Every structure is written in structure tokens, then in C-alpha cells.
Amino acid sequence: MTVERSETDVTSVLQALNHISRGRMVMDWNEVTSGSNPYVVTKTSNIPGKSVIEIPGLIFGDKRKRVSRIGVGMTLTESMIELASALRLDVLVVHHPVAEAANSGGVPFADYLPLYGLSIIEMHEAFHGLHPGLTFLHGHRKLKTDTSFGGIPGNVLHKGVAFEEVRTAGDILNRIGEWMGREIDRDLLEAERAIRGESALEEATLSNPAKLLSGTPDSPVKHVLHFFPHTGFSLEHLESALAMYPETDTIIVSISRVREDHEFVKLARRRGLTFIVGNPHSVEIWENGLPLAYALEMLLPQTEVVLLRERMTAVPLRNIGHAKMVEYGKAIAETHLVSGVSRAVYI
Structure with a gap:
């Protein structure tokens, strides 16, 4: 059955997002x-010219523009822009902050986005801490959330207690696998490997599974600290959080990763704490994007909302299966990029 939809405008989308974010949007x-x-x-690593100002609001476009189709995504890329064009979307609501050229194929927004009539709205910090979805998926109910731990905007710390059915570290790992549908991604990857003839093909979600880095699958879980290492969360922050919540028995990090030899893990092992690496950044489109998309659909039922998920794969050059493109790549490299250049420089 075809659903008749009337149009709204960009201002209505902003107002809906302001409702969702409890008034945090730039109006x-x-x-x-x-x-x-x-x-x-402002987010910066003090690299000249590479800082970005996060502005939760309309970054590009006309507030009066009519809207019938909204896209919700995580990070704006040229691939997302091109897909939005193909789907005839009117506005993209993206989680992460956008920057000229960096998020638009190396060119200014004003040269690219008008080609497709696209408006861009970003949210990021304005969306953080609004819902308990990330902690729910990782098996605990958040009791307290600090979105600026240590005075750093976006440095989120959740203090939680495990759900009744979650008794061990193994329960958390199993829960993550079941909720995130990893078997679907696994089947998809195997099918793509077979179709492309690329047995070494890897995909971002599956290559970064949830892991137990301290403790055993039978380690009991009750009091949880959950944070995100890429937000500026330091070892000093962790020590401070553990002093604030000495009952903690389990540490969960997600979205970004740490490895087995990281100082966080070493500290957990010294103190006999369980340490779990949960979901990677590549599934935040489910964790944060999906609830946002449904909220927009509920508030703006006259519009169609589309979830934009980008899938990242990698394959060694020696395993690329498309023979014609291998021929093309080698010929261009040899004839136009390498020929006449002394190879000794690279040996």
C-alpha cells in the first residue's frame, strides 16, 4: 500500500531535533x-588549520526549503552525498560535525551540495547522553551520566548496574552479539568474499568484535563503568572514576578501542577488574542513528526517513578479484606514476 506523504520544511526538522535534544540545537x-x-x-589537536567547531544545527541550506525525505547518518562523506542524491533526499541529519572539503569530497559545500538540493544538519554533543541505548546494548542500566567528565566536553562516563539477567562477562559478550546481529554481517561478508573472489576481504564491524581483555567469561558483573577512549578519557580519569565508584567490578569501553597492552587494561588487571571492549564505532549508526531516525519519523510522520549506513571493507592488493581493474590500476601506476622515477629511492 502506498502511503501519501505531505511535505514539511527544514525549520520543522530543526524544531523536531530541538525537541529530541531537549533544546540543545542552534536555532x-x-x-x-x-x-x-x-x-x-571547538575540537582540536592543535594541528594548524585542522580544528573544527561543532554547531548542532543547520550547517548548509535554506530553513524554508521544503522537505519530504530525510536521511540520517553518522559521518558525512562524498559517498553519502552521492547516495543522498540518488535517493532524492532533501536533508541529511548527521551525528558527527562536518567541515568544508573534509566531508564533501575535497570541495566546498557551496559547490557540491546545491547540485543535489541537499541541506545538512549536524548534532554530535547535543545528542550525547539523551538515551540509555548504548548502555542497554552492553547489558547495564545507567545510574549516572557525565557528558563532560574531567571538564572535557564530550568526555562521557556512564555509571551503571548490570541487568538482572546479566551475571557474567560472558553474558555481556553474548548479549552484544545477539542484539547487533553479527551473524547477518558474517553471512554478508562470506557471500561477498565468494562473489568477488576475495577470500582475504575484511569488514570493519566483524574485524572489531567485542573482546574480553581482563577477567574470564565467568567473571561476575554487577557494577559497571562505561566510557569511550577516543573522547579524551585518560588514565587519570579512570583512576578518578574508580575512586568515585569503588564498588566497580567491570569496565566497558566502546565505540573506540584499546588493545591488550593499553594502560587501561593494565590497571584493570592490577586491580582484578573485568575489562570488556564492546561495540566499535562502525555500529554507532545502529546505537545512536536508529533511535534518532525513529524519533524523527514519529515527530514528522509526513516525511520519509532513511537510515544511511556506510560499510567499510579492506582487501590486500594481491587478493583483489576484479581482473580488469587490477589491470587498470597496475597500468596507470606503472605508466604515469612510477615510470621515470628512480625506484632506488623507495628501497
Whole structure:
């Protein structure tokens, strides 16, 4: 059955997002210049010219533009822009902050986005801490959340207690696998490997599974600290959090990863704590994107909402199965990029 949908506009989308975020969106540009909105923050590693200002609001487009189809995604890329064009989307709502050229194929937004009539809205820090989904998927009920732990915007720390049915570290690992549908991604990867003839093909979600780095599958779980290493969370922060919550028996990190020899893991082992690496960043489109998309659909039932999930794969050059493109790549490299250049430089 075909559903008749009427149109709304970009302003209505912003108003819906402002409702979802409890008033955190930039509705007037004066909020950016005056510093009155605490969710307008600068992210920088102090690399000249590479900082970005997060502005939870309309980044590009006309507030009066009519909207019938909305896309929800994580990180704006040229692939997402091209897919949005093919699907005739009117506005993209993306989680992560966007920057000229970096998120638009190396060119300014003004040269690219008008080709497809696309408006761009970003959220990021304005969306953090609004729902308990990430902790739910990792098996615990959050009791407290600090979205600026240590005074760093976006440095999120959850203090939680395990659900009644989650008694061990193994229960958490099993729960993550079941909720995230890893068997579907596994079947898809195996099919793609067979179709492409690339047995060494890897995919971001499956190559970064949940792992137990301290403790055993039978280690009991009750009091949980859950944080995200890429947000600026330091060893000092962890020690401070453990002092605040000495009952902690389990540490969960997710979205970003740490390895077996990381200082976080060493500290957990010294203190006899269980340490679990949960979901990777590649599934945040499910964790944060899906609830946001459904919320928009509920508030704007006259629009169609599309979830945009990018899938990242990798394959060694020697295993690429498309013979014609292998021929093309080698010929271009040899004839135009390497010929006449002394190879001794690279040996």
C-alpha cells in the first residue's frame, strides 16, 4: 500500500531535533557567535588549520526549503552525498560535525551540495547522553551520566548496574552479539568474499568484535563503568572514576578501542577488574542513528526517513578479484606514476 506523504520544511526538522535534544540545537546563529550555546564547541589537536567547531544545527541550506525525505547518518562523506542524491533526499541529519572539503569530497559545500538540493544538519554533543541505548546494548542500566567528565566536553562516563539477567562477562559478550546481529554481517561478508573472489576481504564491524581483555567469561558483573577512549578519557580519569565508584567490578569501553597492552587494561588487571571492549564505532549508526531516525519519523510522520549506513571493507592488493581493474590500476601506476622515477629511492 502506498502511503501519501505531505511535505514539511527544514525549520520543522530543526524544531523536531530541538525537541529530541531537549533544546540543545542552534536555532539562531547568534548562539554561535555569542557563545551562549554550550554544545557549540571547538575540537582540536592543535594541528594548524585542522580544528573544527561543532554547531548542532543547520550547517548548509535554506530553513524554508521544503522537505519530504530525510536521511540520517553518522559521518558525512562524498559517498553519502552521492547516495543522498540518488535517493532524492532533501536533508541529511548527521551525528558527527562536518567541515568544508573534509566531508564533501575535497570541495566546498557551496559547490557540491546545491547540485543535489541537499541541506545538512549536524548534532554530535547535543545528542550525547539523551538515551540509555548504548548502555542497554552492553547489558547495564545507567545510574549516572557525565557528558563532560574531567571538564572535557564530550568526555562521557556512564555509571551503571548490570541487568538482572546479566551475571557474567560472558553474558555481556553474548548479549552484544545477539542484539547487533553479527551473524547477518558474517553471512554478508562470506557471500561477498565468494562473489568477488576475495577470500582475504575484511569488514570493519566483524574485524572489531567485542573482546574480553581482563577477567574470564565467568567473571561476575554487577557494577559497571562505561566510557569511550577516543573522547579524551585518560588514565587519570579512570583512576578518578574508580575512586568515585569503588564498588566497580567491570569496565566497558566502546565505540573506540584499546588493545591488550593499553594502560587501561593494565590497571584493570592490577586491580582484578573485568575489562570488556564492546561495540566499535562502525555500529554507532545502529546505537545512536536508529533511535534518532525513529524519533524523527514519529515527530514528522509526513516525511520519509532513511537510515544511511556506510560499510567499510579492506582487501590486500594481491587478493583483489576484479581482473580488469587490477589491470587498470597496475597500468596507470606503472605508466604515469612510477615510470621515470628512480625506484632506488623507495628501497
